[in-house]
Amino acid sequence: MSKPKKMNLNQKQNLSGWFFLAPATAFIAMMSFFPMFKALILSFKTGIGTNMTWTGISNYVRMFQDAVFMQSLKNTFFYLIIQVPIMLILALILATMLNDRHLRCKGLFRTMIFLPCATSLVSYAIIFRSLFAVDGFVNTILIKLGFLNTGYNFLGHPMSARIIIIVALIWRWTGYNMVFYLSGLQNIEYSVYEAAKIDGASPFKIFTKITVPLLKPTILLTAIMSTNGTLQLFDESWNLTFGGPANASITMSHYIYNMSFKYVPNFGYAAAMSYLILILVAVLAFIQMKVGDKRD
Amino acid sequence: MKRKILAVLLATAVTASLAGCGSKAPATDTAATDAATDTATESAGDTATAGGDNSLTVWCWDPAFNIYSMEQAGEVYKKENPDFNLNVVETPWADIQTKLTTAATSGDLSTLPDIILMQDNAFQKNVISYPDAFTDLTSSGIDFTQFAEAKTAYSVVDGKNYGVPFDNGTVIACYRTDILEEAGYTVDDFTDITWSEYLEKGKDILAKTGKPLLSCQAGESDVIMMMLQSAGASLFDAEGNPTITDNAALKTVMDTYAELVKAGVLVEVNDWDQYVGTLNNETVAGTINGCWIMASIQTAEDQSGKWAITNMPKLEGVDGATNYSNNGGSSWAVTTNCKNTDLAYDFMSKTFAGSTELYETILPKSGALATYLPAAESDVYGEPSEFFGGEAVFSKITDFAGTTPSNNTGVYYYEARDAVAVAITEVVAGGDVDTALQTAQDTVSFAMGN
Known part of the structure; x- marks a missing residue:
């Protein structure tokens, strides 16, 4: 009756596949999913330090009454709405230009544009801070050129501080996104462009009618990644502006950090705010997928 | 041709990164040794505790x-x-x-x-x-x-x-005697004074020498907290409730600070390095801070003998105001x-x-x-310091320390500090003091869960 357990080739391969997958899966579950689950539980508790008690969803209600958190949410969305489109369009234009077959020194330009991406987040933020100091490089240039009489305190005014962060972000991340577009462009047949040229299409027409539609999957990918990255922005707020002046440039992650480590620690509330970021990222990614994926 | 350029580029990139590694190497080494010493001491500690x-x-x-x-x-x-x-x-x-x-x-x-x-x-x-x-x-x-x-x-x-x-962290006021002299003042003119006298003399010095008297970090409330404690006032009462509104001392502090900034006697800089820079590069004629700031002042060895130490100005019209504080x-x-x-x-x-x-x-x-x-x-405290004009600075500061009023930090000190820093930023930008303080009070109360 009992059949000797003998697996066919397919099952054997499946088994060895799972065997190789198991360690990585176990590690991801242990190091990533387990803490996420614990954080979710934590977000329903409240209290100072280690003295936590259950509180239900009050943390999630609380954050919408928290003026500083609302300010940080506004700031983060300001960065998102202004910076991401500018950066992606710039990256797309640069990628198209660098994809030109007749351009010389392509490697040089690509390297130069990609290089900022290889700098550490902290060090570039600190360099930007010193560039825009009252007696910094930018002010010195502006004074020497006669645009200003005395140094302008870029980081001391709400709007200019936000703009500096956006400029810094564009400098740091444009090259990174450009590389994705460049690799996407390699998949577009050159003959398509030749045909378009023969038909008399202008470069702008070629860009909007051929490059952009064919790059759509890559654009979607970079848009989701940038959105995700911007919502979790921390280093620039922490190192470049210290969230100031008067919380005008503080990001959500920066406020969460303060809540956990600088202020009287309320880890439950901090975990709840982190989950709001997760929800926001998920919702925005979902919308972008729906909008970007109009296959007809 | 293109290949050659690429090769040159790559070579440069590699050399650059190698150079980068080269300069980083010592850091990593120290880190490694540190880690080694750490583990060594830790294991030593463990065995010791076990025994x-x-x-x-x-x-x-x-x-x-x-x-x-x-x-x-x-x-x-x-x-x-x-x-x-x-x-x-x-x-x-x-x-x-x-x-x-x-x-x-x-x-x-x-x-x-x-x-x-x-x-x-x-x-x-x-x-x-x-x-x-x-x-x-x-x-x-x-x-x-x-x-x-x-x-x-x-x-x-x-x-x-x-x-x-x-x-x-006893607060000291340090002044550049040579700059004061240029404007016709001595350190004695800045001893046991009030903030309004400080402001007047500061304006005069600014006009004569072009140097402000004081610099501080924007977005930090060190100066505010020092002024506040000098009058024995706090941001919290004895029960730990925030007392940012209805706090006469704090209101005077905010007004004084805003006036100093408006007059240009106090300059705000964006970070700590720039603050220390203003002292070492002779941008300002003095500073007020915890006495540990002496270490940073003394890094400018060429300024030896040009500094003097005295007490800080006191608030006017506030009960219990003194010339002493702590930071x-x-x-x-x-x-x-x-x-x-x-x-x-x-x-x-x-x-x-x-x-x-x-x-x-x-x-x-x-x-x-x-x-x-x-x-x-002890006698050591009475020894003169050459850097600070040959004065026995340590016994002086210890005397200051003995008369410093105490301050109630409360549990939510950092929240309150930041809230007040936000308030002062708004006041300096032209906002109303009472509104700004009310917002700060609300922020702190909210953080405390009220």
């Missing part, structure tokens, strides 16, 4: 200052107890805070050392957040009456002593992971809370000013 004999492990952060002092304390104690063993592990304050948070929230306190050095401003917060991590020192035999009262208050929670006071400082705390508490108590009471000799040793080299009052009578 339960004469060994203590300490975390503190500054090799020139508190680490040096702790090691000297170890030497002092060793004279009586030759088999005593002290392991000092260099740990930056931010790391101590993170490690403490991690240990306390995970419930595994065994990673903590026997003694940690803690910033005074964070003391209440940590004791209340992680009550299981700290040892009550009230009946440990350490004599707390020998310390300046305002200083000890930082580490007292619910009437219990949790810390042994260490360094002093910063730290205290030693004994953790509950300390297995040999008797040894820790005995060590503390015979060194930081009982040895004038220790303070005499550490003062000249580290500038660690005692909050241990008997030490102030």
Whole structure:
């Protein structure tokens, strides 16, 4: 009756596949999913330090009454709405230009544009801070050129501080996104462009009618990644502006950090705010997928 | 052609990155050695604790200052107890805070050392957040009456002593005598004055020399807090409730600060390095800060003899206003992971809370000013400092320390500090003082869950 357990080739391969997958899966579950689950539980508790008690969803209600958190949410969305489109369009234009077959020194330009991406987040933020100091490089240039009489305190005014962060972000991340577009462009047949040229299409027409539609999957990918990255922005707020002046440039992650480590620690509330970021990222990614994926 | 360019580019990139590695290499090396020493000391500490004999492990952060002092304390104690063993592990304050948070929230306190050095401003917060991590020192035999009262208050929670006071953040006003002279003033004109006199003279000096009297970091409330404490006022009442509104002293402080900025007598810079830069590059004619700022001032060796020290201006029309205040400082705390508490108590009471000799040793080299009052009578404190115009600055500052009013930090000190910093930024930008303070009060109340 009992059949000797003998697996066919397919099952054997499946088994060895799972065997190789198991360690990585176990590690991801242990190091990533387990803490996420614990954080979710934590977000329903409240209290100072280690003295936590259950509180239900009050943390999630609380954050919408928290003026500083609302300010940080506004700031983060300001960065998102202004910076991401500018950066992606710039990256797309640069990628198209660098994809030109007749351009010389392509490697040089690509390297130069990609290089900022290889700098550490902290060090570039600190360099930007010193560039825009009252007696910094930018002010010195502006004074020497006669645009200003005395140094302008870029980081001391709400709007200019936000703009500096956006400029810094564009400098740091444009090259990174450009590389994705460049690799996407390699998949577009050159003959398509030749045909378009023969038909008399202008470069702008070629860009909007051929490059952009064919790059759509890559654009979607970079848009989701940038959105995700911007919502979790921390280093620039922490190192470049210290969230100031008067919380005008503080990001959500920066406020969460303060809540956990600088202020009287309320880890439950901090975990709840982190989950709001997760929800926001998920919702925005979902919308972008729906909008970007109009296959007809 | 293109290949060649590519090759050159690659070569440059590789060389650049190699150069980068080259310059980084020493850093990594030190890190490695540090880690090695850490593990060495830690394992030494572990075995010692396991054996339960004469060994203590300490975390503190500054090799020139508190680490040096702790090691000297170890030497002092060793004279009586030759088999005593002290392991000092260099740990930056931010790391101590993170490690403490991690240990306390995970419930595994065994990673903590026997003694940690803690910033005074964070003391209440940590004791209340992680009550299981700290040892009550009230009946440990350490004599707390020998310390300046305002200083000890930082580490007292619910009437219990949790810390042994260490360094002093007594506020000093430092002035460049040569710049004052240029405008026709001496340091005596800035001793025992009020803020309005300070403002008047500051305007005059600015007009004559083009140099502001004071600089500070925008978005930080150090100057505000110093002014506030100088009148014995706080952001919290004795029960720990925020008193940002209906606080006459604070309102005067805000008005004074805004006036100073408007007149250009006080310049705001964006970060700490720029602040120290204003002192060392002769951008300003003076500063007001905790006495630990002397170390930063003295890095500009070419300015030796050009500085003088006196007390800070006092607020006008505020009850209890003085010319003395405090900014910063730290205290030693004994953790509950300390297995040999008797040894820790005995060590503390015979060194930081009982040895004038220790303070005499550490003062000249580290500038660690005692909050241990008997030490102030020592001769070493009376020795003149060449850098500060040949004056006996240390005994002067110790005198200031004895008259400093105490301040209520409360648990939510950092929240309140930041809220007030936001308020002053708004006031300087032209906002209404009362509205700004009301917002700050609301922010703090909200953080406290009201």
